[in-house]
Amino acid sequence: DTGVSQDPRHKITKRGQNVTFRCDPISEHNRLYWYRQTLGQGPEFLTYFQNEAQLEKSRLLSDRFSAERPKGSFSTLEIQRTEQGDSAMYLCASSRLAGGSGELFFGEGSRLTVL
Amino acid sequence: GIQVEQSPPDLILQEGANSTLRCNFSDSVNNLQWFHQNPWGQLINLFYIPSGTKQNGRLSATTVATERYSLLYISSSQTTDSGVYFCAVERAGSARQLTFGSGTQLTVLP
Numbered sequence: 001d002t003g004v005s006q007d008p009r010h011k012i013t014k015r016g017q018n019v020t021f022r023c024d025p026i027s028e029h030n031r032l033y034w035y036r037q038t039l040g041q042g043p044e045f046l047t048y049f050q051n052e053a054q055l056e057k058s059r060l061l062s063d064r065f066s067a068e069r070p071k072g073s074f075s076t077l078e079i080q081r082t083e084q085g086d087s088a089m090y091l092c093a094s095s096r097l098a099g100g101s102g103e104l105f106f107g108e109g110s111r112l113t114v115l
Numbered sequence: 116g117i118q119v120e121q122s123p124p125d126l127i128l129q130e131g132a133n134s135t136l137r138c139n140f141s142d143s144v145n146n147l148q149w150f151h152q153n154p155w156g157q158l159i160n161l162f163y164i165p166s167g168t169k170q171n172g173r174l175s176a177t178t179v180a181t182e183r184y185s186l187l188y189i190s191s192s193q194t195t196d197s198g199v200y201f202c203a204v205e206r207a208g209s210a211r212q213l214t215f216g217s218g219t220q221l222t223v224l225p
Contacts, residue, residue: 033212042119042201042215043158056212089156102146102205104213106158 002026004107006092012113013082020078021110025094032075033104034067035091036060043091049075050097082114117142117206121216128192128223136187136219138202146205147178148213149187151198158201161187192223 005024013019025032030051035043046065047057051072061067064082069075079086089111093104118141128134138147149161162169162176164185169176173192178185189196199220203213 037156040217042203042217043213045212045214048212091156091158103148103160103163104203105160106150108155108157111156 004092004094004105006090006107006110008110009108010111010113012115014115015084016081018078018080019082019112020076021090021092021112022074022076023092023107024074025092026096026105029094029096029105030072031095031097032069033093033095034075034077035093035106037089037091037109038087046077079112082112084114087112087114117144117204117214119202119204119214119216121200121202121219123219124217125220126222128221130192130194130223130225132192132223133188133190134192134221136189136200136202136221138185138187138204138216140183140185140202140204142183143207144180144183144204145207145209146213147185148203149176149185150201150203151196152201152218153198161200189221192221194223194225197221197223 007022033048034046037043049069064080067077089109091109093106095104120139150158164178166180173190175188199218201218203215
């Protein structure tokens with residue numbers, strides 16, 4: 001499977017705990033995006049990386065959220081001191097900056113439930 | 116930011132019927148994609164179509180960028196077509212991030 005992969009697929013945690021999600025993009029893609037989707041809504045942009053540089057962050061990304069992409073390969077999204085409002089599907093996508101159309105491809109998502 | 120409106124919000128069809136989903140956007144775009152979100156939450160790419168017309172089997176899409184809308188056509192619908200269809204656009208001059216509409220929930224009855 002050469003698509004975008006995310007882990008874990010499901011995470012249930014108690015309020016106040018920290019959680020981390022991992023995303024492995026398509027291998028030749030140098031842009032990586034994180035989106036969040038709540039029930040009944042379309043996905044909302046959180047942040048994106050070009051190689052290892054985090055180039056833009058949405059105002060939705062509070063101080064409790066941090067994303068990294070060391071060495072420009074996989075990425076992690078960490079949520080500290082989770083709140084019930086953080087319950088959502090966290091989607092990762094990747095695209096190729098040069099030599100491609102810029103089409104985004106999404107992974108299967110990581111569903112977070114905060115109790 | 117750019118506004119993306121999809122219509123209708125909900126659509127119920129009998130198997131075999133045809134349908135048209137619409138996406139209006141408020142600004143010039145570099146990129147427009149249609150996705151189908153399956154029951155497990157994954158976004159499946161249907162079309163990358165910033166302009167023009169494309170066809171893939173029973174699905175086709177048309178984007179008229181100058182008039183700021185796109186249409187997704189589904190012919191001879193099947194129960195497996197059920198799910199949420201999203202239109203997403205990348206505003207011209209912005210970084211390559213997509214802004215999504217709120218989706219059309221399609222239910223195809225057997």
